[in-house]
Amino acid sequence: VQLLTERQQLELGRIATEVSFRARAIVHRAHTAADDIFFVDQGVIKSFRDLPSGKRRIMTFLFAGDVFGLAEGGQYVNTTQAVTPARVYRIPYAALADTLRRDSELDVQFLYKVTHELRESQRRQIVVTRRDAPGRLAMFLRLLEHHQAGHSVRIDIPMSRGDIADYLSLSPEAVSRAAARLSHEGIVSFPSAHVAHVVNRARFERLADAV
Amino acid sequence: VQLLTERQQLELGRIATEVSFRARAIVHRAHTAADDIFFVDQGVIKSFRDLPSGKRRIMTFLFAGDVFGLAEGGQYVNTTQAVTPARVYRIPYAALADTLRRDSELDVQFLYKVTHELRESQRRQIVVTRRDAPGRLAMFLRLLEHHQAGHSVRIDIPMSRGDIADYLSLSPEAVSRAAARLSHEGIVSFPSAHVAHVVNRARFERLADAV
DNA sequence: CGGGACATTGAAACGTCTCAAACGATGTGG
């Protein structure tokens, strides 16, 4: 994640509002007027859609530095909800557009960020099209690891099994079974539902790479 | 797809080169220096990655007006190849960056286009995470339909069954069986492998929407 | 007109989904 320069932060600071959310609070709802765009300052946020079938598809998890508030036709396309307590910067679209017109440097920075989101989105397509649940879970754990400081053996899992299932496009049962299997095979252990330890790094990486 | 204004086209015209490709020609290869960005003028292009397992995942099909040339760390992340004879505009990244810095209006336009790609990418995620092959194929056909002038009953299918399979993350056999099923149920008929007719529009839409 | 790639069809195997039930953790009210 590429962060903004100090000058740019100042510039945005003038038009941004800092907002805090407790876990499970909704940040914005799909199909409502998209007046603002957001930056994650700290915490984890999920962005999802509820499908007609009743299933929920989590499009992405958002971490510090990520932009969100994707709109189409003036409305948000996803609903976003805090997974952990979170702090975000809220910026009115109108004010942002104005600022971007004046500061082309900042505009390019935004282009960069959206491009980054696009790459991530494509990467996720690779993940969810894998056939085997354990492999998908391994890729997901590695994704989480990338967003945490330092690649130690410990990986924090801020979201629930159900959220992981909605993200990986699996049933919660399949996620649970995949975790049991990784654990049984001595690749990853799960001291609790929200913590994972990479036991065998080599096999872990090999499994995650075996797309 | 939002097109550029005449003035913007002129501006880009100064730094763009028009290039034609015959079917199956490679436009750019993954993991090579990303010197240029491209616009599709006419024709259909596929953007894909070859996975370590040997499988190929088509990330997206590109139609007239689409931008492509996604890079990371100075290298293309996907390989792009003409599906039909195609004409594209090639623009050196360096020259483009220069132009964007000067013309913030154009910069915003690019932001818009990448945002559009991101939305499409998310939409595709919904498609490929469907369980049933017939439903996925129906969604794919509707996607093709959107890119063709006029929603008549006829849908041209420029790509092969194998390409469709790589895009939908199915085996070629599953695509074939899905087509046979749509045909057998009187929803879509396939006069040839490259043409589809929507026989029962209501059921077609209902199936495609039943995510 | 032949060759080769593409497309279709058949049968068995594999893995997740669904339905069901037991188990555990969490947070609230008595």
Next chain:
DNA sequence: CCACATCGTTTGAGACGTTTCAATGTCCCG
């Protein structure tokens, strides 16, 4: 402070649908 209700997680058994392997059929291009 404990009992209880609720939600999230885990585990079990059968059903469903795609994958895989194999063979045949078809179309297009040289």
